[in-house]
Amino acid sequence: MLGKGSKLYSICKLKCPRCHEGDLFANNSLLGYRKMSQMLEHCPVCHQMYEPEPGYYYGAMFVSYGLTTGPTLAIVGLMMMFSEEITLWMFVGALLLSLVLFLPAIFKLSRAIWINIFISYNPEAATHPQARGH
Numbered sequence: 819m820l821g822k823g824s825k826l827y828s829i830c831k832l833k834c835p836r837c838h839e840g841d842l843f844a845n846n847s848l849l850g851y852r853k854m855s856q857m858l859e860h861c862p863v864c865h866q867m868y869e870p871e872p873g874y875y876y877g878a879m880f881v882s883y884g885l886t887t888g889p890t891l892a893i894v895g896l897m898m899m900f901s902e903e904i905t906l907w908m909f910v911g912a913l914l915l916s917l918v919l920f921l922p923a924i925f926k927l928s929r930a931i932w933i934n935i936f937i938s939y940n941p942e943a944a945t946h947p948q949a950r951g952h
């Protein structure tokens with residue numbers, strides 16, 4: 819399921835959605851804060867553009883909201899083991915905590931998911947790059 823050719827591979831490994839070889843980010847680690855938001859302009863292997871038009875990743879924001887829900891609910895679940903009731907502020911705290919802890923992962927995964935919605939894997943891409951002129 820996580821093999822090359824599946825969208826999950828490209829998303830989890832933060833690889834180019836087209837060739838599954840090139841990295842998507844300057845710092846391609848899910849937990850690294852360094853250069854967190856620095857996405858490459860195009861794939862170093864198949865030259866797929868990562869931002870075909872300005873504002874392309876606007877919709878990725880909504881994906882990131884969805885991704886934030888997971889860790890937030892997990893933290894709220896942990897709180898429920900130690901507390902009788904969950905107040906609004908505890909919930910907000912859980913939300914902020916998961917944002918701080920998982921911001922790099924949420925940012926990168928949401929962009930990887932977003933670009934995978936529009937660009938499909940092409941096994942030829944790595945060996946026959948586009949726009950190379952020969």
Ligand SMILES: [Zn+2]
Pocket residue numbers: 834835836837838839840861862863864865866943
């Ligand atoms: Zn590529």
